Amino acid sequence: MQIQEALIALLVLGPLVFGLLMLTGVKGVLRNALVAVAGVTTIAAGVALPFYSGVIVPDVGLPTLITTLGNWIEPMVILTVLAIGFSIRSWPVRIMALIQLGLCVIGLLMSRHEPLEETKLVVDSLAMIMVLIVSVIGSLIALYAIGYMNGHEHHAPATAASNNRFFFVLISFLGLMNGLVLVDNMKWLSIFWEGTTLCSFFLIGHDGTAEAKASARRAITINVFGGLAMSVGVFLAAHSVGSESLSVLMSKGPVVLLPIALLAIATMTKSAQMPFQSWLLGAMVAPTPVSALLHSSTMVKAGSYLILRMSPGLEGTPLAAVVAIAGAFTFALTSALAIGQSNGKKVLAYSTIANLGLISCCAAIGTPLAYAAGITILIFHAISKALLFLCVGTIEQSIGSRDIEDMGGLLFKMPLTTNIAIVGMISMMMPPFGMLIGKWMAIESAVHFPVVLILLVLGSALTIFFWAKWLGRITTTSYHEKYTIESISPWMRTVLAVIGIGVVVASICALPIYEQVIRPVSLLTFSEQASNINISILDSVSAFLGWPMIIVIGAIIMALATGALLFKPSRLRLPYLCGENVDSDETTYTFRSIADAPSTAMLTSYYLPLFGESRITTWANPLAALIILSLFGVLFI
Amino acid sequence: MIIPQTPLMVVLLVVLAPLFGALLCGIDRRITARAQGRIGPPILQAVYDTIKLLRKEPMLLNRVQIVYAYLHLAFMILAMLLLVFGQDSLMFLFVFAFSTLSLVLGGMCVRSPYSRIGSQREIMLMVAYEPILILLMIGFYLVNGHSFMLSAPMTAAKPMLLSLPLLFIGFLVVLAIKMQKSPFDIATSHHAHQEIVKGLTIEYSGPYLAILEIAHFYEMALLFFFIVLFWSSPAWVGIILASLSFFLMTVVDNAFARLTSMWIFKFMWTGALILAVTNVLWLYWASK
Incomplete structure (x- = not known):
């Protein structure tokens, strides 16, 4: 004591x-x-x-x-x-x-x-x-x-x-x-x-x-x-x-x-x-x-933590449905908003808000499975998002921009930071890592609330969009013989490496973490539901995590090894540009156009105006406020 | 129809599924040729092509491409095994989606405008069809006594098609997208009848293109098996259903020209999504 x-x-x-x-x-x-x-x-x-x-x-x-x-x-x-x-x-x-x-x-x-x-x-x-x-x-x-x-x-x-x-x-x-x-x-x-x-x-x-x-x-x-x-x-x-x-x-x-x-x-x-x-x-x-x-x-996790603490108290009250819908609404809409952004930090911010919405939605659903999903997202999101923010900060400090479109070729300019950022992004969306397991459990636990469920389904489809776009942009690179590690402050480098390793270890150990920590907490908190059907899904999460891991990890190691071993610079080619390539170190986008004049192809990612900030928030904010106000409405039911 | 989860079965599936997928592609090409008044290639042409590709000298733009090609294949095989062995349906979807995502990232990691355009469009397609697939799994869950395991529809006495007709229509559209068929073949066209410059896979060649082809064969086998789930007892009805669906795709492919990505997104998030949501809500209502 x-x-x-x-x-x-x-x-x-x-x-x-x-x-x-x-x-x-x-x-x-x-x-x-x-x-x-x-x-x-x-x-x-x-x-x-x-x-x-x-x-x-x-x-x-x-x-x-x-x-x-x-x-x-x-x-x-x-x-x-x-x-x-x-x-x-x-x-x-x-x-x-x-x-x-x-x-x-x-x-x-x-x-x-x-x-x-x-x-x-x-x-x-x-x-x-x-x-x-x-x-x-x-x-x-x-x-x-x-x-x-x-x-x-x-x-x-x-x-x-x-x-x-x-x-x-x-x-x-x-x-x-x-x-x-x-x-x-x-x-x-x-x-x-x-x-x-x-x-x-x-x-x-x-x-x-x-x-x-x-x-x-x-x-x-x-x-x-x-x-x-x-x-x-x-x-x-x-x-x-x-x-x-x-x-x-x-x-x-x-x-x-x-x-x-x-x-x-x-x-x-x-x-x-x-x-x-x-x-x-x-x-x-x-x-x-x-x-x-x-x-x-x-800060933001304080809110998530408190709503998770309140989860047993919310359960069975009319408030739970409203909180769950508000959370799911936030998840879907902020995921959509993230698509329209090319500012890297803004994308991260919207993705954070979306995940917090998911946590409070899970807390409000109030079953052992939902509670476990909430805690899973709380843990893995904290690690991955901290890493990603620090990476974007490091990138911003050296290239002077946080725009995703400026991040092409970073793999050559800042190999260490970029590789760590890639690890962070992959951990947000690759099966069977922690974040995806959390999302998986969240969808399965929302299955008896049609409105919440449909919002979660739409939101999770939208999240693919902005992660894939960004990941694609920062991995874009030409072939380089040698990579030199960028010089950044040793404090920053050490912390990035430590959290990066932490993300990898936590992702690979998602099964033990789930088994040893999250599942018992959830079962203890909702002990009165212990005989409920939801427990069997909790077990099926454990059962799944066992077998395919070996195949996946094996395949990844094999792929990386083959890639590194087989590749010879003599097999290097330039991209197809519908004209003769202009060979230069800096850009491989330039080709010979009419009368042999060099012409450069320009290409940016999709930032659909449909998902623009002003376009969505003008109707989504009032609607969200209405959902929250209905918290007081249901008190009288 | 339950498939035992033994090592032998895994080996058999991993070996035979791509051959079956290649056969499906061969038949598709043959039918298309006949519809156009040509004789068409041999049924096993896809296999010959792949073997030839495998023996070519590898040529690439950067190292990362190789990693993504293997990831695409590995996750496709994993998705197929998860499906055939009746594992959790949502996890199957996530693995399946990540496989496609690897393909997209493989297309985006090179400094090639055509490849990037194809990849961007493929992401649009993923966002367009993913909700339909998840809702389909929810449909399975509601029909099969609240089980997310894919083994449930395999053993169900009443065919899924009768409870999920609207979702099945939605799934057929997804099938057309996954098979790279017109009017949905905006990322890359399976047959060379729509584009002068190949999209998504343009910067892959030789053995690495073969890897993508093999993954596509697995995907075809996976999709065929998935349709069988809609009528799994007796399984031969399901096989006929799947064959008819694949035939329908070939017909549609030859009857339409490709459309824009935004059109497809809007179409999927209105028309197809409404069908899917209606079906799911109707199941909720029926279960109350």
């Missing part, structure tokens, strides 16, 4: 302490070393936690001191939001913060506290999975940021905030996320929730340009709206159930639908579901480590 409490303190408070050390103004090597130490200790604590708590650990009581501390911290956090509301002159933020402050004060006056009973930590399997994701991937991104920010300093706009402040927020973010994952008390939950909102505000606005400011403003407006929904939900829950414990609220289930509906809305704002997606797209203006952090392991 002692060790466990120490680990939790290290996970939650450790990053905050290290973050504060950044503010002392350390520079250069010392700062890098501090960030590295913070990252490594967080990783170590995150990895160690499961060993010191067994499968399920009973709740750990927090000292009374910390409970009372919560009563002081909450108004302080809200006041900070209010102050930001004044500094960015945003009326919505000011008003929402004031309402929250009012609720907080009323709550304090009316409170009848049994602190020890209500303030507890939940360290169950789902929490441990999430802590692992946050502390390992989050910390790796922080390590990557050391290298990235050194480069960023040189070409960042003059308005950019200091790197020390950047690292302070970045590292504290990890502690806040760990806290958010581990607490059961909803008051603390909303403190951490608002804390991550504040962090994302500072990180998105880091560069201080007009665009960055506008994006930060949008992010805080939408997320404070979610925070307000959560505060009202917590307030109502405390007064109708008489407890601030999330697990108590969820066990009451259908009795207290309104607070649950409000919490669900909070999760949707955090995980950027339609119509709240705009803040996450705006977040791309921030330096790459920020977008990697927001999209993969923290």
Whole structure:
């Protein structure tokens, strides 16, 4: 128990302490070393936690001191939001913060506290999975940021905030996320929730340009709206159930639908579901480590995590159907939106939103299979997406563009990064790797909800389009005799390699991970459905993963080996261009046209105007808002 | 009709399926020739062609092409085995789709405009037909007592065709796309009657083109077997059904000219999709 409490303190408070050390103004090597130490200790604590708590650990009581501390911290956090509301002159933020402050004060006056009973930590399997994701991937991104920010300093706009402040927020973010994952008390939950909102505000606005400011403003407006929904939900829950414990609220289930509906809305704002997606797209203006952090392991995953936690409580309520449809709608529509984008980061952002929609859809379906699908996507998406964001960031820093059409021939210019990016993309869509298994289980579990099912089917067909297009573009290359590894900062190179290897290992070990981790969690959470038919599908997932793996892996190894062995440069040819090729190193698109004049073929991928942003969002956003509003409609059924 | 999952069976399938696929292609070419007033090549011409291709000197544009050619073949064989051994239907679809995707990526990895155009169009086709195939699997699930295993339609007493007529029509369109038949042969045409410059596969030649051809034979065998599922007891009715469907494809191929990719996408996501969705919803309604 002692060790466990120490680990939790290290996970939650450790990053905050290290973050504060950044503010002392350390520079250069010392700062890098501090960030590295913070990252490594967080990783170590995150990895160690499961060993010191067994499968399920009973709740750990927090000292009374910390409970009372919560009563002081909450108004302080809200006041900070209010102050930001004044500094960015945003009326919505000011008003929402004031309402929250009012609720907080009323709550304090009316409170009848049994602190020890209500303030507890939940360290169950789902929490441990999430802590692992946050502390390992989050910390790796922080390590990557050391290298990235050194480069960023040189070409960042003059308005950019200091790197020390950047690292302070970045590292504290990890502690806040760990806290958010581990607490059961909803008051603390909303403190951490608002804390991550504040962090994302500072990180998105880091560069201080007009665009960055506008994006930060949008992010805080939408997320404070979610925070307000959560505060009202917590307030109502405390007064109708008489407890601030999330697990108590969820066990009451259908009795207290309104607070649950409000919490669900909070999760949707955090995980950027339609119509709240705009803040996450705006977040791309921030330096790459920020977008990697927001999209993969923290922030948006807080929403997914909370909705998965709420899954047993949602089950059987009329709210579940609405949340599932909202999630599936987001999945289908954002997959369509990704097709129309040639901006690589935007494609990644839409794909992230789509996968988050899938997770909340799975959480709402609420069967063991759906729950397992949700967790599978949560895990594998975090790893792959972190890798892809970091790769795009690295590419952007060296070629100066994030446009997919500019990424042809990258395999020669940046072989290391490009190969790692290819691994990341392949892991998003190749059977039998984790992401595809998650999608597979999601579709099978949605089979009894026709509307959800059809949306998932259409969405999953659309995802093929943008991945194939992009993958095709970055693998495009002419033949080269020699490849030289590009020079990038050792921090970035190491982190890319580590996550890249992590993706490969996780993909190959999808079966053991599913068997040992995901399946037991799911069966335990939905133990009352254990005799249900869905279990047999859970088993068939396990059964499938056994046999074809060998053939597939064998074939891949054979293909790669044959390719490398048999190929001789003498067998090299130029492409057919309907005319004589003009032989040059740079381009193989040039050919002799009329009167022997060289003529160059131009070709871009399909970015169908049918899937343009303005074209889809004008009707999809109102429709999504309508679906979410119907959460309140179903309360009266 | 259950096929035992033994190593011998795997070997037999891997050896015989491409021969069967080649035979189907040979018959197709012969019928097409007769329809055009020619005598046509021998039935086994596709086999002779492939053997000849295999003995040519390999010529390529880059190394990556080889990897994708093998991936295409390996995943096609895997998809066929998953189907024949009655494994999970959605996983079968994913493997099948990844096989096609490997072909697309093989076409895109070279700096060749014709190959890229073909690949882009092939992706459009995939997006167009994939929902129909998934809905078809959902149809199987609903009819076969809530089982996603493909062994269920193989053993079902009542033929699938009677419960899934609209989905079967949708599937026939998918079949035409997969067989590269007009009016859906925009990525690359199976017969040389539509295009001057071959699309998707233009930069493959010699043994690597042979690999793609062999994968195509597997694909033909797979599709033939899939149609048999629609009437699996007695299996001979299913075989007749499949033969008729393949004959229909040859007729359609010779009666139409190719259309644009956007037209096909819209057609599939309206006409064919409505058929499929109607059929699925009707099954939901019937099961309530």
